[in-house]
Amino acid sequence: xxxxxxxxxxxxxxxxxxxxxxxxxxxxxxxxxxxxxxxxxxxxxxxxxxxxxxxxxxxxxxxxxxxxxxxxxxxxxxxxxxxxxxxxxxxxxxxxxxxxxxxxxxxxxxxxxxxxxxxxxxxxxxxxxxxxxxxxxxxxxxxxxxxxxxxxxxxxxxxxxxxxxx
Numbered sequence: 001x002x003x004x005x006x007x008x009x010x011x012x013x014x015x016x017x018x019x020x021x022x023x024x025x026x027x028x029x030x031x032x033x034x035x036x037x038x039x040x041x042x043x044x045x046x047x048x049x050x051x052x053x054x055x056x057x058x059x060x061x062x063x064x065x066x067x068x069x070x071x072x073x074x075x076x077x078x079x080x081x082x083x084x085x086x087x088x089x090x091x092x093x094x095x096x097x098x099x100x101x102x103x104x105x106x107x108x109x110x111x112x113x114x115x116x117x118x119x120x121x122x123x124x125x126x127x128x129x130x131x132x133x134x135x136x137x138x139x140x141x142x143x144x145x146x147x148x149x150x151x152x153x154x155x156x157x158x159x160x161x162x163x164x165x166x
Contacts, residue, residue, distance in 0.1 A: 004064025006134045009073070013130065014055050016080070020087070024096040031092070036099040040157035044097055046150055054127060054143040062134040072133035079126050086111055086119045098158055106165050117158070120151050 032038070087094045089110030111118035127147050131140035 004066065005068050006062040006066050007059055007064060009068070009130075009133075010055055010059045010062075014059075017051065017055070021096065023087075024094065027092055028095045028097055028099055031095065031099045031101060034101060036101045039098045039100060039161045040154065041097065043150065043153055043157070047096070047154070050143070050146050050150055054139065054147075057139045057143070058131055058134070058136060061139055062131075062136050066134050069133045069135075072129055076126060076129045076133060079122050079129065082111070083119060083122045083126075086122065098154075098161060100161050104165075106162060117155060120155065123147070124151070 028038075089112060090107055093099075093104075093107060106112075115121065124144065124147055127143040128140045131137065131143065
């Protein structure tokens with residue numbers, strides 16, 4: 001396969017996501033060791049498959065010489081900054097799984113002051129914006145629809161889990 005700018009960008013995003021998975025795994029282990037309980041583990045593999053499949057689809061479906069919309073890449077970078085704000089706000093509680101520690105207060109600072117589930121809004125935007133930066137509207141559409149279906153279930157699980165702590 002011929003590597004071009006789109007593939008390099010996708011590889012950088014994949015590397016970032018793998019680093020985040022490492023941080024999430026570390027935080028998950030720590031939360032579980034402190035009495036945390038995982039909820040909704042059955043749907044977690046779907047999330048991993050969706051996000052991994054989205055990156056693979058982008059990598060293989062976009063030709064190496066495809067022009068890149070740098071303004072949309074700028075939007076994607078801004079979304080990354082917003083996601084890092086979410087991760088920093090949640091700190092030791094940030095994970096890619098739903099882990100609850102009974103009695104622990106919910107985070108209500110940072111983006112959580114204004115929006116419920118800010119990370120999901122940001123990731124949803126990312127799944128549309130990055131493919132559109134390469135003109136891959138089918139990947140943007142398929143990724144967005146599948147993500148919406150998975151998030152519909154995940155948000156219901158989270159809301160039920162954290163209901164008594166709101």
